[in-house]
Amino acid sequence: MILPVWNESQKRSALILFGIASAGAGISIAIGEIGARFSKIWACLSSFALKNSIPTALLTPLSMIIQCSILIGFISVSVMFMVWWERKVSAHMQNRLGPMFTGGWHGWAQTIADAIKLLLKEDIIPAEANPWVHRLAPIVAFVPAFLCYAALPFGEGLISADLDIGILYIFAISGLSVLGIVMAGWGSGNKYSLLGGLRAAAQSVSYEIPRVLSVVPILMMVGSLKLTSIANVQTGFWQIAGIPVLPKWFIFYPIVGQIAFLIFLISSVAETNRTPFDIAEAESELVAGFHTEYSGMKFSFFFLAEYAYVFLSSGLTTVLFLGGGSGPILPSWSWFLLKSFAVVFLFLWFRWTFPRLRVDRLMEFTWKFLLPWSFVNILITGFILLF
């Protein structure tokens, strides 16, 4: 039995949650497709520019600036939400309550207060540190995370750069932020930071390989690297005698889909340096790993980058395996967000269930288990496509 019998207070909170969910659904139906609305607003703006003889060369940078601000806003708000959510989920998994005071209802404003505190904190550069490397590291860690969001389709028409090589671009750019972590480890002048940075580098480089290879079956089936077309292939249902049974999501493809999904999920958790693969910032061994010597705004940038990657991985999982924005009734962006946050919950669930892996076990797991199985998966896909 998974769900225990509920008492009165649990019933009340379930009712509140149901109310929030239905209110969210109603609002998102009322808003409708954001992508279409954005393009209408943009058409209005550009016609206004044409009328007032504003040079069209200004329009492209303006649109980029607008898209960047929307993405930055989305990243910071979703990261704040995820931090609060993680604290609540972790607390409830340990029969605690988590933040309850700030903001009134279940401490919803806790991360806002934390963010303000982090921005106001003193910025310390240790005497042993290499100041420029130390200063640059958070930027180098965060910028790739932000760049990756450019090619992530949030739903129909909600993608700032619909690249033909979208998935390749995301994997390539997200690999860059290891550099920031190694720079943080080296530039801090602290042996724990250095150890954490080196571990992070080894781990990220190793797990990148099965992560990319687990996506190859999808690329073979779809025949495209474009994320929107991958998401579009997965719309609709498989039908048995005219009755829709399962959505055409890639995770429901027999055998191949499940293996690919598991490998992608495990290596995504490892890529984002989260427990059970958090040896890079193992609190009980390395203080805090690569960001031991960071405080204030720089620390908050590392935090932002980590959680941005968590959401990016969840969004990628949604687009690749869970059908992107496809779904009934609700508009595509809310389906995308729902599925992504479900995967984020899976990440949190992993984090608060599994103990940390040892370094050698970690490497053994990726090279001797995930990598061969991703090759096997590609082979099976080849056979399926052949016959």
Next chain:
Amino acid sequence: MFNYFKTIYKVGKALIQGMMVTWKSFWQPAVTVQFPDEKLNTPERFRGALTFDKETCTACNLCIKACPTACISLEPAVDPATKKRIAKVSWYQIDFGKCNYCRLCEEACPTKPIKSVRHTHQYEWGMLERKEMLVKWERMIPSTEPLTSTNMKPI
């Protein structure tokens, strides 16, 4: 080969089991007590801060003799007419910096039916200075003035 798949099955099963444990805890009610808003009931024989009833005390000194840390001191009242000591207390002082909340004074106290020195259930008590720990109850005789305690309100 068989053992390999058996290991994979066992490990996968163990992982799912572990996740089910946290899933069940996730839906259980939290055990946290939100302290300033919610308070647990103290046990019946809880030894909180001491209180003193200056009207019933007979100034018999038994509590002073019983106290292992010598934190209690008192002075008996004197009748101004006869200049003789009476079975009333003039002032009574407890040094809560020394008190170890052992209940020996309450057990020694002979007043009935309610002991004049006794423990309460009060545990939220913070002090900023050493001298605040000296709590003194004063009883002026004869006097029509209202009785006051110097620091702490008698509970």
